[in-house]
Amino acid sequence: MRNTSSTLKPNRNHPLPYLLILPTLIFVALFTAWPTLLSIYQSFFRQRLNIARFRQPTFIGLENYTSLFTDDRFHQVVKNTLIYALGTVPISIVLGFLFALLVNRKLRGIGWARLAFFHPALLPMVSAATVWKFFFTPDYGLFNSTIRFLGYNGAENWTGNPGLALLAIMLVAMWKNAGYYMLFYLAGLQNLPTDVYEAAALDGANGWQSLWRITFPLLRRTTVFISTIAFIDAFRTVDHIFVLTSGGPSRASTVLLYYLWQLRFENQNIGLAAALTVLFVAVLLIFTITNFVISEREGA
């Protein structure tokens, strides 16, 4: 007892714990904290690398933020991003869960089924998007042939139609992510205690009841974790947009990170890009913290 309390008691004179986290701390400070602080600082300045007289930064207060908020393009991009995130995140999580239920059984060849669901997660996004580019080919592409086979008349121009382009890149993201999330659910399912189910069966619970009342609540932590990484993923994946639509047609599939890339590297507008970065980081931080606070409060 004495022994335990002495090891648990924090001792300020011991540098070892701090030294142990020091390498991580250095990396986080260097590659996360410092760039974030730099962006906050830069967002108050006008700096454009491709205009000679604006190459040196000048302080302009909140002007970058006001010009963002009054920019129609920014509004459209925010709208696109919300549709993208709110569409892809829940659907790919539900799909991942269903896949996991499907392959969480002992059958011959189940490994192949798992591989089939999981393999999109292994492909680099650019290769996956290149394959999908051909699936989406107008007229004879696999996607159009399939929906035609299913009885839908007419071939859709998936990546050229402003009403469908965003949906097209969302489909690719869901296809790619569902298998990845399946992996976490599968791990969660396999760690579930079997006695609870046996007890439930004895009490006469049917499959649906034990799924809804036992499996789902027990996997809540997994769900919180997945929804956090899924949400962050939805904000930071843009590779497929470069390949499939270049954010077009007419910006219909431009999301925040793509727009950020355009501002920084095409328009070379450092100040505006920094302001957008700050907003971006703020939204992700708020979401992540809220998500974890809620999950901690509900406890487990």
Next chain:
Amino acid sequence: MRIGKKFSIIAILGLLLVLVLSACQQTAAPATEAPPAQPTAAAAQPTEPPPAPTAEPVTIQVYYPVAVDAPIADILKGYADKFHAENPNITVEPVFSGGYGDVQTAIQTIIDGGGEPPALGVMLATSLYDLVNADAIAPLDDYINGMDNGKAYMDDFVPAFMENSKYDGKTWSIPFQRSAVVMYYNKDMFKQAGLDAPDSWQAWADAAQKLTVKNGDTTNWGLQFPSGWPYWLFQPLAIGNGQNIFNNDCQVAFNDPKVVEAVQFYIDLSHKYEAMPKGVQAVWPSAPTDFASGATAMIVHSSGSLNGILEQANFDVGVMPYPGKEAGTFASVPGGGNFYILKGAPQEKRDAAWKFIEFVTQPEFVADYSIATGYIPNRQSAFDTDAMKAYLEKTPQMMDAFNALQYAGAELSLQDLGEVRSIFHDYLQKAYNDEMSAQDAMDAAQKDAEAAMKPFCE
């Protein structure tokens, strides 16, 4: 216990020290990288006559993109080795850096971070204004004037490829891997339908209409016109109507009546003639394959796709500029990348970079690069080489692509290129997709582009 703890602290401190040192070493590396190259140079020296005695050994890097389906890395390495054999004190290291945009981003990032950029970069010819404004590149006039035959050297470059090299009375880049927009047509299909190569918009639309074949659920279109990233392939439509989409680096001509008419012609091809798919066609990668397999009779595309098409097609492939609006007029626009010398590199490296430029723009190398990659030879004298003559014998289409350049206008290159190009894309695609009329879309594009360029041009 205490000893163990002390030991682990020392071990961690040691590890950190190693980390920090290795980080330092990495930043210092470029300065100390020359020695590894020396052994070969030293080994070669005894047998060869001593090189120019004044020069210290230098190593320069060339950042380059790969934008075509060709073994660019191997080709450039070969040129660098040959150059090193002739100039033993200069080592050239080609550095693959992604696409064109990535090269510019990489170089820009080095400069922003206060580092030393590579001496030489292959970047888009159209990046001129951004690079000059960012103070990233050095003018080349002193080098050109220092040559024995500087004027003759420059005059030998194909004029269309020099359109985006001059600004502020200076020359900033030398053409390297250049292409052009052309129209590919299936000569066999044309012959069967009793059609001649089109020489006007009307003849073009009629031919496309006639060659469009409904085929059950799918259609073999007369024409495919990729427009997922549309300005480049659109430009020859406007030029063929007598008005480019911009007049100078501070003036766009998006809503010029002739440009609006060109937008309308694109729309008419699908709506009025039903000769190509409606709306934006995001088919850049699939169009050459469709053409080569006979699924479409004509496509507009980069001349860089010629080799791939010729490999796959089992019919007579025709290559020509776009027909212009009036009978007998034609149009094209160049594309591709130039050599830029980066200002932030030290003098001796910049001098070495210029030597390498001179070396690889010799006619034999220009011809060799063209044959190996499908890029259009950028110097007229390259056509006098035996290799090029033999190649043209086999591939007369390369000559047709080159000839299209005499009808070329300048590729869109102006102040604030990235932003203005996005604006143009947005509204052009709105017109293509019937979200706005051609006139309204181009008026809006003009207005937005003028507003965006204001801080650059006032």
